[in-house]
Amino acid sequence: MRGDVKVIAATNAFGLGIDKADIRFVVHYHMPGNLEAFYQEFGRAGRDGQSAACTLLYDPEDRKLQRFFQGG
Numbered sequence: 001m002r003g004d005v006k007v008i009a010a011t012n013a014f015g016l017g018i019d020k021a022d023i024r025f026v027v028h029y030h031m032p033g034n035l036e037a038f039y040q041e042f043g044r045a046g047r048d049g050q051s052a053a054c055t056l057l058y059d060p061e062d063r064k065l066q067r068f069f070q071g072g
Contacts, residue, residue: 024051031066
């Protein structure tokens with residue numbers, strides 16, 4: 001939390017469990033399940049008011065997986 005570690009890898013719980021102000025870059029490796037989850041996760045970047053960036057990397061197949069989960 002003091003900034004000694006330069007990279008943190010996390011699951012989708014990242015959006016709920018990280019309270020660190022100086023996150024500069026968030027990379028999503030898979031498309032989040034919904035817009036609220038995406039917002040929660042990328043919203044962790046730049047909480048100290050400094051510049052931050054977020055990038056979403058995904059495969060179009062990710063959408064099929066999300067539709068499967070949404071269909072029950």
